[in-house]
Amino acid sequence: MTVESTAARTPRRAGTGSGAKRTSAGAKKSAGAKKSASAEKATGPGTQPELVQLLTPEGERVENPAYDKYVADVTPEDLRALYRDMVMTRRFDAEAVTLQRQGELGLWPSLLGQEAAQVGSGRATRDDDYVFPTYREHGVAWCRGVDPTLLLGMFRGVNHGGWDPNSNNFHLYTIVIGSQTLHATGYAMGVAKDDADSAVVAYLGDGATSQGDVAEAFTFAAVYNAPVVFFCQNNQWAISEPTEKQSRVPLYQRAQGYGFPGVRVDGNDVLACLAVSKWALERARTGEGPSLVEAFTYRMGAHTTSDDPTRYRRDEEREAWEAKDPIKRLRAYLEAGGHADEAFFAELDAESETLGKRVRDVVRSMPDPEPMSIFENIYADGHALVDEERADFAAYQASFADAPADAVTGGEVK
């Protein structure tokens, strides 16, 4: 696998900070720059795009002159924390899949395989940043401190969101593909107007890049120099359609046409995802505007629990990606460097079991909404028709209750 940086390709300030580091890996860097220049001309399906990688699939640390500095301060403790995030997220996701199979959830979009992309980018954000997810960002939610059990309500069918987006600056899941990229851009425009130095991250899938909304988000973000990072997890599939059915050029290259940089990062390498996200967030914070990060990864499971991937993809493909597993990769690195011992892994196993049990318990005891809740929160200022329908429906419900004996409810419904 080629390990080259795209940082040199696009002129920008953030990527060219430290002269010393650049010269130390100068040969490699200029080779990379040459290669990407030719790749730029050959924008076609045959293009072999470059990939930012810091950890190989075998768990070996590779140097990357452009991005190393963004993870230079990562301590062994931080590495263990990243590992923990990925393990806990995977455990949570597995529990949700099981709960769906048991009929406790109506549907579940699994993130299996995408833990590094989500944890790497999620951990790069600051508390005052704002995140606009799709419907699969369980790992990002985890990093933002959202109680994972809150993510389950909408998939159980008890609400359409279920958390306060402002408690963790983590917006509600968006099911309509691509819509949230515009919200993120607008939010970022607001951040810029307020002269704040926080950043905004919009998550999207490879399929979403086809939507008009996403093209419009890119346009607005570029024109208004909005502090937004478009974090695209290219998991290779949009339900049954491969990325080639969405784009004839590598996705990260699209950014160029809008006038901001795009970078492809190994989406199964948590360290590289962290570094590239930090780079992109720093750009946003320092007034350099939007960027597109394409995390090149793989959806190991089905699109959702109602999907049957055997109809459109071969097992060998999944097996090839299994070798690049994000969790195994970091574990190998931790073990080889002596950064984590058996006790750490054992403790984490126990902790993830506890999470699994808590998720099971919470879901099973999640009550169905009251029928009258249909009329709640439709308007902030109220609406006469809703009041009328609420009253009619209450009377209708009451008509069943007092049919056998008035005494049961007294015929009173609020």
Next chain:
Amino acid sequence: MAVKKLPVAKAINESLRTALEADPKVLVMGEDVGKLGGVFRVTDGLQKDFGEDRVIDTPLAESGIVGTAIGLALRGYRPVVEIQFDGFVFPAYDQIVTQLAKMHARSLGKVKVPVVIRIPYGGGIGAVEHHSESPEALFAHVAGLKVVSPSNSSDAYWMLQQAIQSDDPVIYFEPKRRYWEKGEVNTESIPDPLHGASVVREGTDATLVAYGPMVRTCLEAAAAAAEEGKSLEVVDLRSVSPIDFDTVQASVEKTGRLIVVHEAPVFFGSGAEIAARVTERCFYHLEAPVLRVGGFHSPYPPARVEEDYLPGLDRVLDAVDRSLAY
């Protein structure tokens, strides 16, 4: 064999197959319609048999799907596009309303845009948000579009054939919760006209008008009412734009009472139009005001309360009682 027993989804599949075979200009387009056969398998096997040029997996872009279908229609093709779920038609709504609906008129009738837009719609399948909506009134309100919704396998088969043959754009709403219900399809019979309503159960005390998923609910309500000695007539509207008011009027003149049932919110819904027209046409025959049963003025609720939101037997029969009480 001309007569087959098929679930609604399979009847649509057979209909598409027949149309693709009959006319090389017919195309099927949409997200996941090819290899996967659609998320409901409605287009299952079509790409295998007709190739990727005729059964087209499109990029994930509804405005793109409808906009390019318009262009293909202008070039002489007859695209049948699939919108994966009701709530995802809105990115394409601009193309449908501002372009598709108006092109024939703007060209002084010189240009035809025979595009069919298939939309699985309605609730009752326990889905997450945007997967259970009934936006038919939003389309019926727009001049230049025709809007239909079959309720059974035979209509599903025939109405799609007719929609594809129509030179007008047709929004073809498929009652997704009825996809798996079987019914007889005679592929050699002469079908009813696309925009005609049909009386699917005769009765004398009150008329229930419905279309799509609610027809079956109304038939069940009529059967339950019969046990209480009430005789309900059920009219399957089949077409929401235009509406066959003659058939509705004839029924109301017979029964004197009308209840319109649909899943969509009642407020500004198709029931409002029917109530107003019937009042104009049958004022002296009506024994009671026209009543409507449908969804509330609320977002379609989470799955665990959808049974309270959706009109069921009880809510239909409650309206019948109220009508009969006048």
